[in-house]
Amino acid sequence: MTVGWLLDRLAQFGDAPALVQQDDAWSYRQLLDAVTLQRAVLDVGAGEVVLLDADFSLAGVAALLALAERGAIIAPLIAAARMETQRLQALCEASVVMTEMGVQRVAQVSQQPLYAQLRAEQTPGLIIFTSGSSGQPKAVVHDLGRLLQKFQKPRPAARTLSFLLFDHIGGLNTLFQTLASGGALIIPSAHDPETVAAAVARHRVELLPVSPSFLNLLLLSGAVARHDLSSLRVVSYGTEPMPDATLKRTADALPWVRLHQLYGLSEVGILQSRVRAEDRAWLQLGGQDVQTRVVDGILQVKAPTTMLGYLNAPSPFTADGWFITGDEVEMDGEWMRIRGRRSELINVGGQKVYPAEVEGVLATMDNIADAVVFAEPNAMLGHVVGCRLNLIHPEDAPALRSRVRTFCRQHLAPFKVPVKVEISTEPLVGARHKKQR
Secondary structure: OOOHHHHHHHHOOOOOEEEEEOOEEEEHHHHHHHHHHHHHHOOOOOOOEEEEEOOOOHHHHHHHHHHHHHOOEEEEEOHHHHHHHHHHHHHHOOOEEEEOOEEEEOOOOOOOHHHHHHHHHOOOEEEEEOOOOOOOOOEEEEEHHHHHHHHHOOOOOOEEEOOOOOOOHHHHHHHHHHHHOOOEEEOOOOOOHHHHHHHHHHHOOOEEEEOHHHHHHHHHHOHHHHOOOOOOOEEEEOOOOOOHHHHHHHHHHOOOOEEEEOEEEOOOEEEEEEEEOOEEEEEEEEOOOOEEEEEOOEEEEEOOOOOOEEOOOOOOEOOOOOEEEEEEEEEEOOEEEEEEEHHHOEEEOOEEEOHHHHHHHHOOOOOEEEEEEEEEEEOOOEEEEEEEEEEOOOOOHHHHHHHHHHHHHHHOOHHHOOOEEEEOOOOOEOOOOOEOO
């Protein structure tokens, strides 16, 4: 499927602002002029695999759109991942590396079956690399034309901050949703709480898509009080479970804002969701032709935006075509609550511990800025619960360990209480503001 409809849509917005970055702003007309310039110099054919070293910028977005129009198979690469260029290029078998300096060709043409499928259907492709926190990243292959279909339905324009990154399915979802609706994408110069809050205030941001970990940091930083965030209408959050304490503190700090939980994976895109009014931790997933089911406690999905497959990993699809997400869910009628990844569950002598549940309890303690919970090997039980803490103020380590265990015993079953308690001055989240376990 071609993406010509998207460029035609952008042309309708004329001189309205499309991209805003600090003191610079570019209209839709200027963005399309940049696409035209890329089109004129782009030496890439349909079906070629391109590693695109770019970011949210006029040049980066224009290159992405021009490559999609050309029918290329695009693997976005951000600056933070440049040290991995050779490894990722080999992983996706890219024949072209495209940077601000130009196009570099590599003497290879991939015969991957998934690429052959895209070429046969004459549709552009998208490759997303998973985080690889447990080893080599997986290379997720999407039909980009099909992924963009959901944006064809016009939605209200909004001034939206680009928090999630250019090589992340959530970041690209933000980009395409904003542009397809005629909104303005506000590009912050950094992703720390102070810079983001200042960008919201300065550019009157209406929609802020972030992670729960970032919301926690934003509240602790005091930036909410230092900046005028009254323009915000919606704060959406996803990528990891939301602790109840963080959700409540956010609602108290931003009472005029609608908090909206999203669900998305690199493999399925971002699905439409509806949260339960009386408890925002529960949601329903939907959207056109989206189906869900729960098998053995694990969420399975069928959706038009689901990937074609992995380049370097076994198929995660059932025999009847359902994608196995790996997310454990709790059901209450038609509502579901995401408990966490089954791969992150801690097995304590046969008892399940969800890290997010323990992190949620730790988040309510005094002097705890952030917490990450992990499995600690144990000769008798297999594993016990460990936690690593960022503190607001320095505290005596033995006293803190005693305080943590006493507090957790009051709120958790005994097998869920952290046995190992560490203090860390290093951030507990990665570049994507997601817990690093």
